[in-house]
Amino acid sequence: MHLLPFSRPVDFEQRVACEAPGEGHWFVFRGDQLLVEMGPLERPSDDLRVRARPAWARLPLRKNHNWLGDAPARTLYLGRLGAVDCWAAELPEDAEAPAGMSWEGLRALFSVLDDAHFALAGRAVQLINWDRTHQFCGRCGSRTEPHPQERVRVCPACKLSAYPRVAPAVMALIKRDKQILLARGPHFPPGMYSALAGFVEPGESLEQCLAREVFEEVGVQINNMRYFASQPWPFPHSLMIAFVCDWVSGEIKPQDGEIEEANWFEVLQLPKLPSKISIARRLIDAVVAEMNRSAGNTNAV
Numbered sequence: 001m002h003l004l005p006f007s008r009p010v011d012f013e014q015r016v017a018c019e020a021p022g023e024g025h026w027f028v029f030r031g032d033q034l035l036v037e038m039g040p041l042e043r044p045s046d047d048l049r050v051r052a053r054p055a056w057a058r059l060p061l062r063k064n065h066n067w068l069g070d071a072p073a074r075t076l077y078l079g080r081l082g083a084v085d086c087w088a089a090e091l092p093e094d095a096e097a098p099a100g101m102s103w104e105g106l107r108a109l110f111s112v113l114d115d116a117h118f119a120l121a122g123r124a125v126q127l128i129n130w131d132r133t134h135q136f137c138g139r140c141g142s143r144t145e146p147h148p149q150e151r152v153r154v155c156p157a158c159k160l161s162a163y164p165r166v167a168p169a170v171m172a173l174i175k176r177d178k179q180i181l182l183a184r185g186p187h188f189p190p191g192m193y194s195a196l197a198g199f200v201e202p203g204e205s206l207e208q209c210l211a212r213e214v215f216e217e218v219g220v221q222i223n224n225m226r227y228f229a230s231q232p233w234p235f236p237h238s239l240m241i242a243f244v245c246d247w248v249s250g251e252i253k254p255q256d257g258e259i260e261e262a263n264w265f266e267v268l269q270l271p272k273l274p275s276k277i278s279i280a281r282r283l284i285d286a287v288v289a290e291m292n293r294s295a296g297n298t299n300a301v
């Protein structure tokens with residue numbers, strides 16, 4: 001099966017403690033930037049948020065344990081990729097890259113860095129953020145401690161457990177005849193449209209969330225929701241769950257502040273779309289290909 005970007009690599013095993021540190025992959029972050037060795041920024045990008053991608057990029061590979069010395073603000077053991085230990089570390093915001101290395105955002109490294117390393121970088125940045133923001137108990141304020149066997153920080157005073165956060169969000173691509181509904185938010189790159197998406201609320205099923213988000217954002221009613229696929233999304237800690245749906249009724253009314261513009265698009269006349277890094281693009285491409293096949297548009301991509 002072809003994995004969506006950021007999905008767990010097939011030969012990765014999550015662990016929280018390293019028995020015998022050896023050769024390791026290091027996922028070292030400064031804020032949301034990863035430390036890599038990389039070539040010049042000369043590869044074209046399919047991501048409107050990324051000007052160019054490096055010609056090549058790889059993780060720094062070091063044989064000894066904790067090669068960063070005393071510098072990291074935090075170090076987390078992630079587990080094993082094949083036979084290689086994987087570590088995440090965070091350096092201070094003003095840390096300089098060591099000689100021959102650079103800081104680079106994950107979006108620019110998509111399709112350049114090894115796929116498994118890219119996926120683990122997405123996992124690492126989420127766990128670093130979680131670790132940084134759960135140093136103290138949310139109930140009593142005591143300093144929390146890592147659990148020796150589980151990925152959780154525990155309060156020694158009141159026993160409150162803080163697990164890494166994952167925020168489920170649904171995505172809806174709505175079909176009507178030969179058209180699909182795409183929208184853009186105020187923070188999208190110019191000209192880019194995507195499928196609708198929104199976070200699941202406490203006490204809500206995915207189906208209820210889909211119907212509510214779609215109605216709130218564009219004022220239309222949908223039915224016939226079909227699951228497409230899901231993708232871990234580390235910006236900052238979501239799980240995107242994508243569906244295809246059919247329009248039932250209502251005309252488009254964009255929600256103030258959330259939706260700058262929303263339109264029905266013919267599948268042969270689509271606007272600029274998100275990068276293939278995201279499930280949004282996979283969803284749109286799959287639905288458009290299926291609609292083109294059923295319409296007999298043989299020259300379609």
Ligand SMILES: [Zn+2]
Binds near residue numbers: 138160
């Ligand atoms: Zn506590």
